[in-house]
Amino acid sequence: MSKKPKSKASLYLSLGTTLFGTVSVARRLKDARREGDTLQLADAIVSAASIITGVALLARELRRLSEDGSDILGD
Template sequence: MSSSVKDSKAAKLSTSQQLKGWKHSKPGLYVGIGSSLFGAFGIVRDVKRARGEHDTLKLVNATVAALALVTSTALLIRELRQLGDDDVLLG
């Protein structure tokens, strides 16, 4: 294996490690919360469509999706608060 291939694999590994670390940083958590809130628009659309069609199964599906969205957002907010508690500069 040539040294350039080894170097590129090492660079990819460090990039993936950096992305995993970014996911648990403040900007990463804010992006996660924002994308969750953006997903709420699709759920609202699905609920309206299910009600319009009088389709109970689709309404249940949209409700379960909404509960999952609320839970994931709550988890992200909790992680953001814990991250803030660990920060000595925030007090």
């Protein structure tokens, strides 16, 4: 299955939203632990797992781009 490579703008946007999501989830984890709210804690953990998966996908995309000889960060 052939997949269209991501554009630089798309990759930057993905990195930015992942960073924002990481800060948000960290805050939710802290608040849930402080309040002792098990349901909010579970929700934050699932969100954290989603972010980890997203970072792994971005890392794979960066690796593929570097293997192809594309200079994703050079401009």
